[in-house]
Amino acid sequence: MSATILDGKATRDAIYEDLKVRVAALRAKGIAPGLGTVLIGDDPGSAMYVRGKHADCAKVGITSIRKDLPADISPEDAEAVLDELNADPACTGYIVQLPVPKHLDTGRLLERVDPSKDADGLHPVNLGRLVLMEPAPLPCTPRGIVELLNRYQVPIAGQNITVVGRGVTVGRPLGLLLTRRSENATVTLCHTGTKDLAAEVIRADIVVAGAGVPHLITPDMVKPGAAVLDVGVSRTESGMAGDVHPDVRSVAGFLSPNPGGIGPMTRAMLLTNVVEAAEAQA
């Protein structure tokens, strides 16, 4: 058996076709969606992700606003740039690219973003709304995971889902998203303190691996036919590696690869958040 591939690139392309039409309709009404990015420092990976976000904006007709700031910027100067974006009517949504340099306090920066312009859904107010199951922009990777499963008609409701990793951009909000009434899954959130990871993974109908540990999920850990989503990425001596061992493909029923799975969906959900926020103004 070989798993059906959950193709994030093809799904992203289909989403962009839909977004193009929605952006054109907004522009016809005089509303121009604009995505701002704040990139602090010169991490090549982060710079590549930001370039990708702006290339995607061009594809669907969203205006791009870039703020590239030096690695040694003071917290006050960085916050002043966020204030500028909060006040700029051309910027309908924006993100602070993570991680930020160590001398800056990530939580403090995210709190400075106007919650109504929070394209990443990472402001504490919007995360609080997710806890309360109220409407809010959703964090892009968790939203992309649910969207990809839905588009391939992988059932979520009533399923046992094991999420590996408790980070603020993926694991924690994903657990909240999947346990809303509309998704209705039973979630086990695993982390470095989990006693027996293999036991938690083998009983899962869906496994989401986002720990950043190369090839952490091996074929013997996966229930035959389960859906496995590889969200982790690590730099190794032999190149980039995901959290899922390549041989899992022969056991899983569905596999979202890395690259080509959740990464492109993350970008697509960011643009979807921007368009939805602009539509809410219309």
Ligand SMILES: Nc1nc2c(c(=O)[nH]1)N[C@@H](CN(C=O)c1ccc(C(=O)N[C@@H](CCC(=O)O)C(=O)O)cc1)CN2
């Ligand atoms: N403010 C945020 N920072 C970060 C987030 C986030 O959602 N918001 N997530 C990651 C980085 N990220 C987006 O910012 C991201 C990572 C990977 C990809 C992607 O498409 N990866 C490709 C592989 C790389 C390529 O070929 O371009 C893939 O998986 O196929 C997109 C976005 C941390 N920071």
